[in-house]
Amino acid sequence: MIPASFDYVKATSVDGAVAALVKGGEDAKVLGGGQSLLPVLRLRLNAPSVLIDVSEVGEMRSVTDDGDSILIGASVTTYEVMHNELVKEHAGLLSLTAGVVADPAIRHKGTFGGSVAHADPAGDLPTVAAALDCEMVIAGPNGRRTVAAKDFFVDYFTTALAADEVLVAVRVPKLGAGWSYNYQKFNRTAQAWAIVGVAAAVKSENGTITEARVALTNMGATPIRATGVEAALAGASSSEAIAAAASKAADGTSPTSDLHADGEYRKHLAQVLTRRAVQAASGI
Amino acid sequence: MTATAETTDTTKAIGRPIRRKEDERLLHGRTNWTDNIQLPGTIHMATLRSPMAHAKITNIDISAAVASEGVLHVYIGADFPDLPGTTCVWPVTDDIVMSHMPAICTDEVRYVGDVVAIVLATDQNLAVDALQLIDIDYEPLGAVVDMEEALKPGSPLVHESAGTNLCYTAKMPCGDYEAAKAKADVVVSRRFINQRLIPNTMEPRSVVAAPMGMSDEITIWTSTQIPHVLRVLLALLTGIPENHIRVVAPDVGGGFGAKLQINREEVLALVLAKKLGRPIKWTEARSEHFVSTHHGRDQIQDIEIAATKDGTVLGMKVDLLADMGAYLQIITPGTPLLGMFMYSGIYKMEALDFTCTGVYTTKTPTDAYRGAGRPESTYAIERIMDELAAELGMEPMELRKKNWIKHDEFPYTQIAGLTYDTGNYEAATERAMEMFGYEALRVEQEARRAAGDPVQLGIGISTFTEMCGLAPSRTLGALKYVAGGWEHCTVRALPTGKIELITGTSPHGQGHETAWSQIASDIIGVPVEDIEVVHGDTGRSPYGMDTYGSRSLAVGGQAIKLAGERLVEKARIIAAHQLEVSPDDVEFSAGTYSVKGDPEKSTTIQAVAFEAFTAHNLPDGVEPTLSGEATVDPLDFSYPHGTHLAAMEVDTETGKVTLRKYVCVDDCGVQINPMIVEGQVHGGVAQGIAQAMYEGAVYDAEGNLLTASLAEYLLPSAADLPSFDTDRTVTPSTTHPLGTKGIGEAGAIASTPAIINGVIDAIRHLGVNNIDMPASPMTVWRAIQAAKSGGN
Numbered sequence A: 001m002i003p004a005s006f007d008y009v010k011a012t013s014v015d016g017a018v019a020a021l022v023k024g025g026e027d028a029k030v031l032g033g034g035q036s037l038l039p040v041l042r043l044r045l046n047a048p049s050v051l052i053d054v055s056e057v058g059e060m061r062s063v064t065d066d067g068d069s070i071l072i073g074a075s076v077t078t079y080e081v082m083h084n085e086l087v088k089e090h091a092g093l094l095s096l097t098a099g100v101v102a103d104p105a106i107r108h109k110g111t112f113g114g115s116v117a118h119a120d121p122a123g124d125l126p127t128v129a130a131a132l133d134c135e136m137v138i139a140g141p142n143g144r145r146t147v148a149a150k151d152f153f154v155d156y157f158t159t160a161l162a163a164d165e166v167l168v169a170v171r172v173p174k175l176g177a178g179w180s181y182n183y184q185k186f187n188r189t190a191q192a193w194a195i196v197g198v199a200a201a202v203k204s205e206n207g208t209i210t211e212a213r214v215a216l217t218n219m220g221a222t223p224i225r226a227t228g229v230e231a232a233l234a235g236a237s238s239s240e241a242i243a244a245a246a247s248k249a250a251d252g253t254s255p256t257s258d259l260h261a262d263g264e265y266r267k268h269l270a271q272v273l274t275r276r277a278v279q280a281a282s283g284i
Numbered sequence B: 001m002t003a004t005a006e007t008t009d010t011t012k013a014i015g016r017p018i019r020r021k022e023d024e025r026l027l028h029g030r031t032n033w034t035d036n037i038q039l040p041g042t043i044h045m046a047t048l049r050s051p052m053a054h055a056k057i058t059n060i061d062i063s064a065a066v067a068s069e070g071v072l073h074v075y076i077g078a079d080f081p082d083l084p085g086t087t088c089v090w091p092v093t094d095d096i097v098m099s100h101m102p103a104i105c106t107d108e109v110r111y112v113g114d115v116v117a118i119v120l121a122t123d124q125n126l127a128v129d130a131l132q133l134i135d136i137d138y139e140p141l142g143a144v145v146d147m148e149e150a151l152k153p154g155s156p157l158v159h160e161s162a163g164t165n166l167c168y169t170a171k172m173p174c175g176d177y178e179a180a181k182a183k184a185d186v187v188v189s190r191r192f193i194n195q196r197l198i199p200n201t202m203e204p205r206s207v208v209a210a211p212m213g214m215s216d217e218i219t220i221w222t223s224t225q226i227p228h229v230l231r232v233l234l235a236l237l238t239g240i241p242e243n244h245i246r247v248v249a250p251d252v253g254g255g256f257g258a259k260l261q262i263n264r265e266e267v268l269a270l271v272l273a274k275k276l277g278r279p280i281k282w283t284e285a286r287s288e289h290f291v292s293t294h295h296g297r298d299q300i301q302d303i304e305i306a307a308t309k310d311g312t313v314l315g316m317k318v319d320l321l322a323d324m325g326a327y328l329q330i331i332t333p334g335t336p337l338l339g340m341f342m343y344s345g346i347y348k349m350e351a352l353d354f355t356c357t358g359v360y361t362t363k364t365p366t367d368a369y370r371g372a373g374r375p376e377s378t379y380a381i382e383r384i385m386d387e388l389a390a391e392l393g394m395e396p397m398e399l400r401k402k403n404w405i406k407h408d409e410f411p412y413t414q415i416a417g418l419t420y421d422t423g424n425y426e427a428a429t430e431r432a433m434e435m436f437g438y439e440a441l442r443v444e445q446e447a448r449r450a451a452g453d454p455v456q457l458g459i460g461i462s463t464f465t466e467m468c469g470l471a472p473s474r475t476l477g478a479l480k481y482v483a484g485g486w487e488h489c490t491v492r493a494l495p496t497g498k499i500e501l502i503t504g505t506s507p508h509g510q511g512h513e514t515a516w517s518q519i520a521s522d523i524i525g526v527p528v529e530d531i532e533v534v535h536g537d538t539g540r541s542p543y544g545m546d547t548y549g550s551r552s553l554a555v556g557g558q559a560i561k562l563a564g565e566r567l568v569e570k571a572r573i574i575a576a577h578q579l580e581v582s583p584d585d586v587e588f589s590a591g592t593y594s595v596k597g598d599p600e601k602s603t604t605i606q607a608v609a610f611e612a613f614t615a616h617n618l619p620d621g622v623e624p625t626l627s628g629e630a631t632v633d634p635l636d637f638s639y640p641h642g643t644h645l646a647a648m649e650v651d652t653e654t655g656k657v658t659l660r661k662y663v664c665v666d667d668c669g670v671q672i673n674p675m676i677v678e679g680q681v682h683g684g685v686a687q688g689i690a691q692a693m694y695e696g697a698v699y700d701a702e703g704n705l706l707t708a709s710l711a712e713y714l715l716p717s718a719a720d721l722p723s724f725d726t727d728r729t730v731t732p733s734t735t736h737p738l739g740t741k742g743i744g745e746a747g748a749i750a751s752t753p754a755i756i757n758g759v760i761d762a763i764r765h766l767g768v769n770n771i772d773m774p775a776s777p778m779t780v781w782r783a784i785q786a787a788k789s790g791g792n
């Protein structure tokens, strides 16, 4: 279908984007790559009066090294996240996962910030943001603030962003030496969203896991850190120990049911995929 | 991947894998899709569709829409109370309950997607905007979603006046099944669900209707497979004289049966173009397509097979429930019956007891979809053969070999009365098994089982045949189909020696322009490049029965051959006159007429064409101009066959199914263009795999379509499919003068049971003996869980 008509503003700076949002009021929306927003408009599930396009705001288009972390502009595309050298070196889990998002055409248009701001529980990149303890750099009429991933994702398609705020960048802490990682995405066709996804990063020494981060996609309203698994993995050095830890993956979750999977099946998948992700990451 | 590069006679066009002439234009976007047509003064139509599956319309308020920007008219059912939106040309039984689908619903809606109002505006966007301003009150009447529930007393009625949801019961008892069953050592029965599918063409439906000004003619361009049939039906439905209607199918981006239809949007566009005197245009959105373009399949199949313990099949009982949806469209009730004769597949048996019950529900109407009836019958027989093999403890291919018709038994009249002209199941199977590495895969399967590998391997078999070329006309008449099965061709030699081949077939992706040129090139001796194929326009190609049911080559090819031969014979008389000899003394080869024994004395078909044009020196009694014309009613159906093998991996921990390897050897008789055959096989196989693994319409209890977009209704892409290994055997048809059969639907018919047989073969040892399609990970995982806990 065709979206209802709307006004379009091409922002050239973060301040300009925020000013346009304030001016547009409740009915204004930020436009990133449009890969999630435009389908919503075409189905006429939403009809904003103005779209403020931030996809070419210079400050939001770069990846920079910032000491212990890298800073990825919100308008950096998924394709660029996949191939950027800094991301590959310091946040390999993110570039690996970017490669399983949708299809090449969508990866070229869709943005990292758009994916995080959209907060689809089936999105792959928000899960990685949660696993890596990223911080969101947000600009609004009262200046800038930073929100940790665990506080950023609030509910289905709902984040800590206010209507007049723009996500400027995502700060990704560097993983450092000794870490390895894996992302398991379970879906039915190549370009489809995850039915369940699991991001795992583990630090190991001499065949024993010393520290682990495990986050789940589509197991609830937001990305979920599988803290029970993480705790149980510390000290694991056998596939049995990993399997035992992974069996806690669905603890405390209440995933939704849809046509592809009901909640019970999702819980089962979370355990299998967690085991596989940790095994693949750790090589144990 | 193909092994079909061999070339026969390099002087012949037939048999050469030449690239499709039409592709360069199509690939460069120099196309004429219906939605590309822009006529001055066009009025855009948008359709408001019912959000309710079944309800009474209690009030309609169009005032806000009428006042909306750009809106010219808003029409509701009351404006066209007697205008039908479609018609059914196949009342399959004497006591069938027919239905009336209004162009616009008047007082009741019967499925989500039923049309309740239309807006005409100066711009498409404004027309869509105004739809949201129409206010309709509905009073729910109760959805009818499940076929078995629909037949129970007390069910809400889709058509109240009929007093029942039962549309028809068709029976075809062949032989004495009860007697056969009494002799049997083994009887196996299963319930298969051949799920509802939603055909998705690349090009959505679209129509433009325009009064042409210089006459009473209204031209209607529409994305259809059936311009000729549509013209007749539009005339009958609207009362507009047939000779005032010209139907053009311009470039059509896929059909698969979904455009073998007469649709209410076409009826409305035509009627409104006449009423308002301006062009009317309508194009569906993909989301609209999901609810409004007819659906396919949707059968519950209760299948029983009886055999002796040595594996000799005795008979089969088929009991179908077929979902019609809310209304009968063009061949809705006949579609399941197109498979009626094919339930015995390639096997010999004494009895086949067939019953089909058509049921109305409050869902989108069903109708033909690639294979129409034969995918369902093939699925049933090929699945039940595997179940029988398991029950008997026989290797499934051995069971098939024991029961199939041997190559030296053709022509063979099978249990339903069809005579299969030719076939060689042994040869196709042997080649397929060799390419597949059948034995090695069985060894690997054993090893994985023994090791308890979480990923199990299965081999899926489908040794299929199907019937192509809906025809002959007398047979169709006997089946109560209201049209014939003939096809027409005119071959015209123009004064400059170029050829126009006018066909009644109507391609929408099949490559007719190339294949028809190849046939004509060999017959009249003119290069393929010099032949222009004219099609899909009742103004330029007045006679035809169009394209569906793998009929175009099977039937249309015969007309091309005969028309070409007639042209050659007329030209021979003129050539003989020019060469001053008797026609009997003139030889014709590769476009040249020469005097027998004196080949220096010769002329060409192009030169004769010019003579026929000037008509200065024609023999007495010979009329000017050079053409050949033929309308051919075929002798019989034709029966392509093949062996398809699938290696399936099932991840028993997650239920995920992966197609590892797919081999198929198809026999469609003589191949006019092996590259086109290859393309048809690839597309068809992919579509059949899609039914097995991905597709399936799902409705909720209120009759809402839950799989209403490509996000929920999964279609595989190239990334989900392996490279297919294809080859062929060639067993020429004896009922077709070119020896050809049909290939348009074969892949879609054959592949679905191969996939499911493979999935079950992988996990049968765990206790699984059936999986409802699509074999989604959750479905397969649940089947394994259920088997583990004792049930299935």
Ligand SMILES: Cc1cc2nc3c(=O)[nH]c(=O)nc-3n(C[C@H](O)[C@H](O)[C@H](O)COP(=O)(O)OP(=O)(O)OC[C@H]3O[C@@H](n4cnc5c(N)ncnc54)[C@H](O)[C@@H]3O)c2cc1C
Pocket (backbone or CB within 6 Å): A029, A030, A031, A032, A033, A034, A035, A036, A037, A038, A039, A054, A074, A075, A078, A100, A101, A102, A103, A106, A109, A110, A111, A112, A113, A114, A115, A116, A117, A118, A122, A123, A124, A125, A161, A165, A166, A167, A168, A191, A192, A193, A194
């Ligand atoms: C067919 C298909 C398949 C897909 N499959 C996957 C998949 O497998 N995995 C996956 O993770 N994703 C998938 N996606 C989603 C894709 O990755 C999207 O591009 C992404 O989620 C949104 O990014 P975008 O830049 O397109 O955002 P947009 O569509 O432009 O915006 C999305 C939302 O975020 C808001 N927004 C965007 N940028 C900002 C900003 N800088 N500040 C504040 N708000 C902002 C918008 O207002 C809007 O509400 C798929 C999309 C499609 C169409």
